[in-house]
Amino acid sequence: MLEPLSPFVAIAGGLLIGVAAALLLLGNGRIAGVSGMVATACRIDTRGTPWGQATAFVVGLPLGAGLVAVFIRRPELLIGTSPAALVVAGLLVGFGTRLGNGCTSGHGVCGTARLSPRSIAATLTFMGVAAVSVFFIRHVLGV
Incomplete structure (x- = not known):
């Protein structure tokens, strides 16, 4: 059985989200909003982020979670x-x-x-x- 997540893991996750959002804003002038990225990737809204960038962002979310599950730990979901x-x-x-x-x-x-x-x-x-x-x-x- 896996040990419970420590506060340090939660803090590290929050810092990574903040750094990723800051890099996207500083590097491209775009807001890292998932709903807007999904709308752009599905071609519902084409006003914001370029389609390729939005698609990579949306594909990267489950891919990153999958890599964490494989290489670090797999949380139990109830x-x-x-x-x-x-x-x-x-x-x-x-x-x-x-x-x-x-x-x-x-x-x-x-x-x-x-x-x-x-x-x-x-x-x-x-x-x-x-x-x-x-x-x-x-x-x-x-x-």
């Missing part, structure tokens, strides 16, 4: 909800990222680091809605 609930949750998150004009990586990591008022408001909103949603689903619905 999913305690139904596949239908996961699909509904995914659709709601996708809808929210389009409605909010960005996702947690774009607004939460990059936007708040730039002290963008819009990103700070968006981050506070999606964190608050997430907390209320978890409370409602776990304690009111009992799912």
Whole structure:
């Protein structure tokens, strides 16, 4: 059985995300927002990052996670909800990222680091809605 992740691993992961976002912003002037990158890679939105760069970014996310799982450690995943609930949750998150004009990586990591008022408001909103949603689903619905 694997040992639990230490706070140092979480800090290192956070630093790597921050460095990657900073390099993309400083090197290319682009925000590392996953929802925008996915929209560009799927050719839904062609206004931002060039298609090849967005596609490489999106392909690199699971590829990087896979490399970590192979060479460092594979975390145990315990999913305690139904596949239908996961699909509904995914659709709601996708809808929210389009409605909010960005996702947690774009607004939460990059936007708040730039002290963008819009990103700070968006981050506070999606964190608050997430907390209320978890409370409602776990304690009111009992799912």
